[in-house]
Amino acid sequence: MSQTSHFTKVNRRDLLSAGAALIGAAATGLAFEPKASAEKPSTGATHTEPSATAPNYAPPIVQIQGGQLRGYRDGKTTVFLGIPYATAERFELPKPVPPWQGIKSAQSWGPVCPIPPMAHVGIDEFVFPHRYWVEDEHCQILNIWTQSTSASAKKPVMVWLHGGGFTNGSAMEAYAYDGKNLSEFGDVVVVSLNHRLNILGTLDLSAYGPEYAQSRYTGTADILAALQWVQANIAQFGGDPGSVTLFGQSGGGSKAARMLHTPSAKGLFHKVVTQSGGGEVLADQDPAALLKIQQQIAAQTLANLNLTGSDISKLKTIPYLDLITAGQAALRSVAQANNQRAGWNVIADDNYILRQFCDWSSDIPQMSGSVFSEMSSNYVKSIDKNSWTPQQVNEHLTAEFGDKKDAIAAAFKTSFPRKQVQDVLFFARPNTRALAAKAQAGHASVYNYLFVYEYPVNGGTTSFHTAEIAFVFHNLTEPQVRVATGDASEGYALQDKVSRAWINFAYTGNPSQPGLDWKPFSDADPQTMVFDTVSECRNIHAKELIALLPPPPAPRF
Known part of the structure; x- marks a missing residue:
């Protein structure tokens, strides 16, 4: 249902044109009347015909x-x-x-x-x-x-x-x-x-x-x-x-x-x-439990709108703002009642969506990956970690990791020898379980990556959730993106490598390119393409590092 379906439709251009003309007339104290069609242009006026060679004079x-x-x-x-x-x-x-x-x-x-x-x-x-x-x-x-x-x-x-x-x-x-x-x-x-x-x-x-x-x-x-x-x-x-x-x-x-x-x-x-x-x-999902949660959300949404099952048809005409307000409240109450997260999710019911991979998916190559910090980038708390003295670095690492500080620092330098040791404070654990399951379920190759590049803005911003997208789309020259990504030569060089990998994968199913060979990933040999100022495919020993890190905080409902 359109949010504007109950309004009379007005052509936006007509409305703006009329409004502009009225404002102009009011500003000059003139009545709003069209000029007589026989009126000639003033002597100094220049009349130009539209150019038939303009790229969109005759658009495709x-x-x-x-x-x-x-x-x-x-x-x-x-x-x-x-x-x-x-x-x-x-x-x-x-x-x-x-x-x-x-x-x-x-x-x-x-x-x-x-x-x-x-x-x-x-x-x-x-x-x-x-x-x-x-x-x-x-x-x-x-x-x-x-x-x-x-x-x-x-x-x-x-x-x-x-x-x-x-x-x-x-x-x-x-x-x-x-x-x-x-x-x-x-x-x-x-x-x-x-x-x-x-x-x-x-x-x-x-x-x-x-x-x-x-x-x-x-x-x-x-x-x-x-x-x-x-x-x-x-x-x-x-x-x-x-x-x-x-x-x-x-x-x-x-x-x-x-x-x-x-x-x-x-x-x-x-x-x-x-x-x-x-x-x-998805194989880990419990369809019956998840369907129960989803139906509780629907029932609570109806209740929040003072509707019953017999009123279900009314749900189609309720304004969207009222509908989503009732639905968001339902998510909160269902999450609290079940002591687990509840959201607008798409679950596997073993009918429309299967928990197991479809048999034909074994022929589909996959590329998958994440970025260095995901949701824990230093921009979240405006931390200028690159200005810390060695003493401050040691204090921050001790406060976060206690007596495991030295072991974690050593493991991090093994995984990321070109990063500063304090960057471990903003490292997000890569999740490769689904990619490993895909590799085991079929014979098409799968490829893993980790985008590590630090944006040269605000003292250095560790790669955050969405950080790689502009590089994939080769959009670092776009005005808003250029400012956001730092307008640095190493960034432009990296976007060529990242975008080319996606393009080559689209052409052949293999993201390798001259000078940057990308080996397939498996659980036994977790080869990962690290995208940074120096990019390379290697085992980053993530499992060893993750084993030393403290567990992530429990989710809040």
Whole structure:
């Protein structure tokens, strides 16, 4: 349901134009009247015809299954934004977009899924700048950047799944997500997409009727619908439907990983990259217990809205803000009642999503990894750790590790000989369990990485959750990203290596490149590509270091 469906629709451009004219008239004391059509320009006026050679005087038009789309040219790249790949009503599975007559504009971002209200600016805003956009529940749109619109080009396709867990985010939320530079640098077709999130994409209403049997998977079903759209139409944008790589970070990595467990995803993608996400081993899940939690969340949401099961149809028309407020309160109460975390999650029920890998996933190569600090970067507490004296370093290490300080420091220097010893205070334990399980479950190679590069800003910022994304997209020259990442020559050199690894993986399933051989990962031989000012593939001895570190704090509910 659109948040604005009860308003009369007004063309934004008409409204702004009229408003500007009224303001101008008021400022000059003139009545708001159009000039007579016979009035001639003043003597000094210069009249110029539009240039037929301008890149978007005649913008590109592509024919897809539903109709025609108008994009635009941006340098070498042809761009199509806001393409509808499906349509859906609240809590229902997506359906194909009805065909249309004429030419549909695909020149601006489409709506993003509504998210819980934000009360504060994110602490990471400087180092990972965001942008926000019009929210609407009809958010099934995708964006394409390509170097060719010839159906014979057959370039690899890279489909990006944004982060934000299963709760927040969008395909255009981060400046780093723009696909133009990645498409140009790698000669690939880049696709990003929006889909339903939070209560709209995961609420389990299956207890209230068969029509809601899959309501907890509507966000996942949107992703599948987008991948089906890619299979049907991407050739018209120069892409090869037989070479599709899913890549995503954080929640996007978890979504990509779950596709390996989703039977209906068979044939829709051919390689997968999970970045700082997808570390869950679904085989460890207890479907019955998790379904019980999800249905408690639904029941409590109804109760918070003073509704019963017989009122379930009313849930479709409640304004989103009221719906998500009731749902967020339900999460808190269910978490407290069960003494465990509760959230907008996508679980494996051994039907829609399996706990085991799908048999066909054994042929899907995977690349997976994390960043050095994840959620524990020094920027979180504004710690200028590079200014510490040797005495201060020793004091901080002693306070954190006690009598294990020397052993931990020695193990850390073995794992990361080029880092300063105090960096261990901000080290996040890599989780490779799911990648090891994938390696054991199939014969396709899997590859592990750790992004270690320190941003040269604010005295030195250890790599944080999302830090590698701008490097993957080759976006360090984008104005907001350039400032955030420090505008340093070593950063630009590193982005070539990182982006090239992702591109090579999309082309061949092997991320190696000249001068930077990347060996497959296994539990017995945990080879890891360390991305830093000096990049290399080696065993970083993470298990030995992790065994010495104190356990992470227990989660709070």
